[in-house]
Amino acid sequence: MKRLFFYLIGFVMISSLSSCGYNTMVQKDETVESQWANVQNAYQRRADLVPNLVNTVKGAANFERETLTDVIEARAKATSVNISPDNLTPENIERFQQAQGELSGALSRLLVSVERYPELKANQNFLELQAQLEGTENRIAVERRKFNETVQDYNSYIRSFPRNLIAGMFDFERKGYFEAEAGAQQAPTVEF
Numbered sequence: 582m583k584r585l586f587f588y589l590i591g592f593v594m595i596s597s598l599s600s601c602g603y604n605t606m607v608q609k610d611e612t613v614e615s616q617w618a619n620v621q622n623a624y625q626r627r628a629d630l631v632p633n634l635v636n637t638v639k640g641a642a643n644f645e646r647e648t649l650t651d652v653i654e655a656r657a658k659a660t661s662v663n664i665s666p667d668n669l670t671p672e673n674i675e676r677f678q679q680a681q682g683e684l685s686g687a688l689s690r691l692l693v694s695v696e697r698y699p700e701l702k703a704n705q706n707f708l709e710l711q712a713q714l715e716g717t718e719n720r721i722a723v724e725r726r727k728f729n730e731t732v733q734d735y736n737s738y739i740r741s742f743p744r745n746l747i748a749g750m751f752d753f754e755r756k757g758y759f760e761a762e763a764g765a766q767q768a769p770t771v772e773f
Contacts, residue, residue: 606744627684627717635653648690662680669732729759
């Protein structure tokens with residue numbers, strides 16, 4: 582009878598451990614890492630388009646060297662900031678986002694400056710690259726939104742009781758979000 586009692590207690594303990602959520606935490610953590618890879622992929626696509634854009638602009642216009650240099654330097658800086666999926670802290674994501682923001686700003690200045698070159702605006706290669714860059718920026722926005730959704734799902738899961746106890750025992754930590762850049766809520770000024 583004692584043996585049956587110990588088997589029953591053992592069965593109850595094993596059953597309760599299987600529902601502790603550890604496996605789900607691992608799955609959600611992997612989903613966050615996978616989505617982070619998608620974000621980096623979208624940013625890498627943009628970084629790969631920049632040299633083609635710069636060369637097209639350089640070849641089609643007597644362009645301000647300073648603007649092109651800013652774009653090239655911003656791209657180099659943006660591609661040098663890499664974050665491991667294991668270290669997605671708010672500080673690291675902010676550092677990554679700042680480097681990408683500098684590239685976005687340099688590209689914006691480049692595209693605004695292009696307005697002074699009618700022969701460049703009519704160049705088919707430039708128009709195609711500009712359309713690809715616009716599509717890439719949209720992809721980046723979509724991937725960042727998806728990343729924030731997966732991070733929210735993961736963070737909510739590991740912070741709810743009783744999973745927060747298991748998460749604490751196995752070092753599952755909160756992940757950081759992408760946040761809007763300072764001043765993003767203000768509409769840009771467009772002048773003709």
